[in-house]
Structure formats: C-alpha cells, structure tokens
Amino acid sequence: MELIPRSYKFWNYAPSIPAAVIFMLLFLALTVLHSWKLFKTRTWFCIAFTIGGFFQIIGYIGRLVAHNNTTTMGPYIVANIFILLSPTLFAASIYMTLGRIIRSVGGEHLSVIRVSRLTKTFVWGDVLSFVVQGNSSSLSVLGYETWAKVAVVGGLAIQLVSFSIFWLTAIIFEKRIRRSPTPECLIPGIPWQKALYMLYAVSALIMIRSIFRIIEYVLGNDGYPLAHEWTLYIFDSVPMAIVMVVFFLWYPSELQKNKDIEGNIPLAQSYSNLHG
Template sequence: MQEIVRRSYTFWYYIPSLPAATIFMLIFMGLTGLHSWKLFTTKTWFCIAFTLGGLFEIIGYIGRAIAHSNTTTMGPYILTNVFVLLAPTLFAASIYMTLGRLIRRVGAEHLSVIRVSRLTKTFVWGDVLSFVVQGNSSSLSVLGYDQWAKVAVISGLAIQLVSFTIFWISALMFERRIRREPTPESLLPGIPWKKSLYMLYAVSALIMIRSIFRIIEYVLGNSGYPLQHEWTLYIFDSVPMAIVMIIYFTWYPSDIKAKTDLEGSMPLAYVYSEV
C-alpha cells in the first residue's frame, strides 16, 4: 500500500529547474528554427527527421518547465520523458541516411562494407525498432508496469547503441577504402565527403555517449545518482544533443543530395524512399 501511495506522487526526486528548462527550450527552438530554414532552402528532404527531432526536444523541455510547478502530475512527467528520450532516434534517422547518400554521391557503392541498397534500410529500421521499443515505455509506466517500462527503455537504448557502433565501424571502413581507392567523383572539389564523414563521426559519438548515460541512468533506477540529481541530464543529454544540432547544421549535408533531391521530389515520399 505504501508503494502505491509513493508512486502516486514521486515522479521527480527533485524540483525540475525552471530556468534550465526554459534556457534549453529556447536553445532548441532556435536550433530547430535554423534547421527548418536550412531544410527548406536547400530542399535536403532526408533531413526532415532531424528537424522533427529538434521539435521533440522543444516539447520535452516545455514539459519539463511545466513540471517545475506540477511535480505530482503525470502529464508533464510523461511529456518530458518521452520526447527528450526519443528525439535522438529522429536525429539518428537522418544521420544514417546521410552516409548512404554520401557513398552514392561519390560513386563508391563498391567500397561500402554493407551493400548501399541495404545500408540505410538496415540502420533506419533498427532506429525505428529503437523508437517503438522506447516509445512503449510510457504506456507501460501509465499502466503501472514500471519494471517492464524500464526494460523497454534500456532495450531501446541498447539497440540504438549497437546500431551506432556498427554504423561507426561501417563509416570508418568506408573512409579507409575510399582513401586507398578514390573514385573520380570523390576528387571533385564540390563534394565535401571528408567533412561530411567527420561530421557523422562527431554526432554519432555524442549520441552514443548520451545513450550510454541513459542506459546507466535506467539501470541504477530511482535510487541511483542520475535520477536523484538533475544536472546529470543536462550535462550528458541536453548539452550533447544541442551540440549535435549545431554540428549537423554547420556541416549540413546539402551538398550530397541524390538526383531525386535535385529534381525536387516530394519531401516525405523521398525520406522514406529507401526505407
């Protein structure tokens, strides 16, 4: 009975900081606005998922701001947990698609570790699986299955971590091969494939660090240090994801668009054309 009463109000083990939530809400609003502008001006439609990830971050921190004065209400708790948790999976979808288009753009399909026709599908479907598994955790929590919700989140994060590890290795091996056997297209000055690869390494590493932190957070549970101290979320999740958006925007992959991009195909249809 005591456990039931405890669960009725202990959504937070601290009062969420309103200034911190507001600052990051504004940061992600600004970054998402920049990404939206870049998306539509360059017509790089496969980056739609990335921009949606920024929108998820905004919603998550709005929920966190609301929770400052509503720590016993389930709505803001679910809002911030779900949207902040899932935003990186949307970032990941565009990141995975970037590598596939980069390989095609430099005409180096034969140098890819995984067949290019399967490359994007493999990683994006893994990302979808991670999204669905983590997303179901909220419904399990609402129904009272906290232990299963915890397992769902950890499983989803583990899938994301494994996917990024394999993705990282695939990108590294591709870079090694194309440096040994450069294609004519890779020598053209207008295709910044090296910068694009470095950008992918950076954003992937940041999301991997964030995933490791989140796995530790959920493994330790409510009595663990991360869930008892708010600063850990901002240092190991909020800040890295903001940096991911800054890096991706700075080296936006608009120069590696496929032919269908250049011809102006329909945005959503194109995003899922390879998946």
C-alpha cells in the same frame, strides 16, 4: 498491477525552471534554423532531424510544467518520452547521410553493406529502438514500472549497437576509399570528407548520451543520475544541442544529387586524369 498513488512523486527534485527555459529556447532557435535550412535546400531526408528538434522543445516544456506538478504523471511522461526519443529521430537522418556520401563519390562497391540496404538496415533498427522506447510511457501509465525501465534500456541498447555498427561501416568505407579513390571523390564540390567527420562527431555524442541514459535507468530512482538534475543537462541536453549545431554547420545539402557532378563519369574521369 499496482496503481500509482496520487501523492507519488515522479521526480526526485523539482525540475529547474531557468534550466528548462534556457534549453527550450536554445532548441527552439536551433530547430528554427534547421527548418529554414531544410526548406531552403530541400534536403528532405533531413526532415526527421528537424522533427527531433521539435521533440526537444516539447520535452523541455514538459520539464517546465513539471516544476509545480511533481506528482502529476502528464508532465513527467511528456518530458521524459520526448527528450528520450529525440535522438532517435536525429539518428534516422544521420544514417541516411552516409548512404548519400557513398553514392555521391561512386563508392558503392567500397561499402561493407550494400548501399541499397545500408539506409534501410540502420533506419529499421532506428524504428525498432523508437518503438521499444516509446512503449515505455504506456507501460508507466499502466503501472508496470519495471517493464517500462526494461523497454527504455532495451531501446537504448539497440540504438547503441546500431550506432556502433554504423560507425564501423563508415570507418571501413573511409579507409577503403582513401586506399582506392574513385574518380568522383576527386571532384571539387563534394564535401564527402567533411560530411564523414560530421557523422563521426554527432554519432559519438549520441552514443555517449545513450550510454549515460542506460546507466541512469539501470541504477533506477535511487541512483545518482535520476536524483540529480545536472546530470541530465550535462550528459543529454548539452550533447544533443551540440549535435544540432554540428549538423547545421556541416549540413549535408551538398550531397544532394547534382546532374553536373554525380553520375557524370566523363567529367569525373577527366578530372582524375588531370590530377593523376
């Protein structure tokens, strides 16, 4: 193991103060809105998403501090690890939303993966991605830079594969329910289609971001992405801000269990008969 010299620069540039402040404030505002929405609607399965917003805030504070501390490991670790792991927390709530959509329209029999296992399958994959990426910081501190990079790329690859399977699962479910509508999906007040489109949008953005991050770490410190700060903001910061905006605008609170709608088969059937 090689010890990192004190004069070693962890950044190929001095992180921009204005950019760090702008995105710190942007994610602060978005996280406050998500916190308000979370407690107002009591949509507790979205708590991981809100925590992801706090991770973004901490990460950009780290970049702000790093401007005058490019040779200090602390700000570098904080900035990288919190911004890197935030989408993993977003993903946890996104995965749970699909299960809620399927249950809200009584489409359990149309899911390619049993609903009781669906959320657990993707969330455990998410946890694995989180743990693998999270270990990269300790490896960096110990001086195992190569293994740290492998951990990040491996964790991102797990996330990318998980989201790809998730996307395919959602698309198959949508095709099946359009071909064989359930009585519940015809009831007004269950925005399952909007919720699905929201999931497609946020999943696509996180996948694009994961691909960028994999390319960034594979190319290494001498590669263009890590040598130019604008790439992080365009391919990571902006997409994640959009993810928070989209998720907030189409918040899945209406997918919460409703005694008057979910599970009320007589009501669902009468509505189906009325329109069929």
